[in-house]
Amino acid sequence: MTQPIAPAPPISLEPKSVPQLKQIAAQVRRDIVRMVHAVSSGHPGGSLGCTDLLVALYFKVMKHNPEFSMDGIGEDLFFLSNGHISATLYSVLARSGYFPVSELNTFRKLDSRLQGHPTTAEHLPGIRIASGSLGQGLSVATGAAQAKKLNNDDRTVYVLMGDGELEEGQVWEAALYAPHHKVDNLIAIVDRNGQQIDGPTEKIGGLGDLRAKFEAFGWQVLEADGNQFETLLPALEEAKSLLGNGKPVMFLMDTQMGFGVDYMMGTHKWHGTAPNDEQLEKALQQLLVEEASDY
């Protein structure tokens, strides 16, 4: 009863209006639920929650080139540290023209370039580092930002982490390092959905006042709702305006796990569970796109 994701030409990378971004986000969310449904595995909750951010970055905010080069000289770079939301990144990359949209149908299958967690091993355009084992992306992004400084490349490095991921000690090693070394071409983003596998982050890890923690470490911190483009886009603009000040930028982004699919929202239960046939249909009914852009 389920159809594969249909081939489609890339969406142009001309900066998009809010209504256009909402259409693309709905399209990406349709891709996500279909991808995880097709293999009965994956991580829809966080993937849906971070969809608006990745759509904003790839279709509005970042300067990037789908003619992929690993070094990304003269481009903004995005690193996904919470690699389990790979479905979102794969969809956004495919819809941007990094690889064919139809390849999304190979997600998590044998011999696919779209591994369960992102990897450079399969040479998938758009991926610059393997991620999945948590806590490593902030260090990698900081190193890439320092390479940009050495190369006199004035573009920006973005990295997304999960909030539960902040329980990894390496994150705080990097959090101490980046301000100390004045890595001020770096925007780190935390997906503050308050959920992790075993339950709410405040019950499991006790993350507490993240703004106070990162400010004490020397970061410029901002907070906004990451599921509304009306608040997300100004927050990303504000984050960019804070670059070059001698300090890195930390965007604590409030999201809802499962955003866009009502029965997946407000719970950690859809962190790593795929919808069944009936649930997929229900999700797709809630994620409507204009006919012209749908598959």
Add this chain to the structure above:
Amino acid sequence: MKDFPYSESKDTRSGFGAGLQELGKTNPNVVALCADLVGSLKMDAFIKDNPERFFQVGIAEANMMGLAAGLTIGGKIPFTGTFANFSTGRVYDQIRQSIAYSQKNVKICASHAGLTLGEDGATHQILEDIGMMKMLPHMTVINPCDYNQTKAATIAIADHEGPVYLRFGRPVVPVFTPADQEFIIGKAVVLNEGTDVSIFATGHLVWKAILAGKLLAEKGINAEIINIHTIKPLDAEAILNSVRKTRCVVTAEEHQLNGGLGDSVAQLLAREEPLPLEMVGVNDSFGESGTPDQLMEKYGLNEAAIVAAVEKVMARRK
């Protein structure tokens, strides 16, 4: 037995420092990172010449490995420096995911490997690092034997695309290899041609093998001594050519028997040329405090231990 004259003894870590300094002059893409052990790693000269290409990371080795992986994106060639223990076991998952699996061009440079770190004791004397690193796909593993070879290896790995683990140490040992040697990754060096036994040694045990070769010559045993400075990829051709002549083998290394050079040689022999093998190394034990010489004697990693292993393996040869 060939003679190996030398005029001075130096630590292999100083060879690393000298090689890194030269790379600072010759390769603008080389950058260095250190986790609060600049003096121990002999990185001062590089830092003095290239302050903008050096990153002091502090006591945060996991972050250092991630930073190094990130620095490659943009074309840099990062050399990380800390003790072998903190270069491997402490950061295994960071190396595995961000460097080896991601195929990043990072050079993991590890000093104070093995028992010869000495008085600091077992917490710092890693004897498992070769095993951990050689198990990682894409990783090259190198353990040079003296100052000159470590310097040459340091320079050579900058031109090798891909992750490398370069292992060296703290004590001074005779400088007996040529200053102008060409270092070829994966190419074993025949030090002494012989017919009675093949001794494959790596790192500090290469000199011990030479000392053992002299003792064996006095007993009328003509040992072939080969320096296996690259444990991965292993020079199978050189090893098989030698054993087909001598028909018995001794390996020697400052490492656990599990996972080390001997283990790699044993796999090769079992597949290609099953022959008697004795292995000189640490036998499933941690180290302890003591002087390097005391420890090498107590744990059976000296020339006497190699001679005993040769006599044993020759007796087993059919």
